[in-house]
Amino acid sequence: MQVDRYERYWLWAATGMLVLFTGAIVITALAGSAHPPSHVETVNPETLDISGEFATPGVATAADGSVTVVMRAEFYVFRPEVVRVPLGRAVTFRITSPDVLHGFQIVGTNVNVTVAPGYVSEVTTTFTEPGEYLVVCNEYCGLAHHNMQGTLIVEAEP
Ligand code: CUA
Numbered sequence: 001m002q003v004d005r006y007e008r009y010w011l012w013a014a015t016g017m018l019v020l021f022t023g024a025i026v027i028t029a030l031a032g033s034a035h036p037p038s039h040v041e042t043v044n045p046e047t048l049d050i051s052g053e054f055a056t057p058g059v060a061t062a063a064d065g066s067v068t069v070v071m072r073a074e075f076y077v078f079r080p081e082v083v084r085v086p087l088g089r090a091v092t093f094r095i096t097s098p099d100v101l102h103g104f105q106i107v108g109t110n111v112n113v114t115v116a117p118g119y120v121s122e123v124t125t126t127f128t129e130p131g132e133y134l135v136v137c138n139e140y141c142g143l144a145h146h147n148m149q150g151t152l153i154v155e156a157e158p
Contacts, residue, residue, distance in 0.1 A: 040119075045098045048096065054072055068094060074098050085152065087128070136149055
């Protein structure tokens, strides 16, 4: 079969890029123990409101100053509905669902995780802009999905 020389060059170039990119994914995944932000830690969705950290969702500050926000995403609300976190400090969100798949997206930031029942989704970020942020569910979860919103307030510390 006759393949034009330039076409052959492009075929090799495209194949080379595929090998390069696939290799980069494999190497960084192995070297950095990379994994998706969710679906690593499991939790029993049936006992969320009875025991454990998700029974009392809210914001906690550790002795070292790090902030953890424990949240539940459920039919059709985030608990707590209003979250206040400090500006310029690492904030870790730990979220799970007692019912169906939900989303947790802080509009205007790159925080965007899927929240699946039975799993804890964890994401850490540092807010650099104070203000009020809209939190939305971006996975269709039922008839009132469009009403599932929360508020995140990032406050500068005195
Ligand atoms: Cu929860 Cu859509």
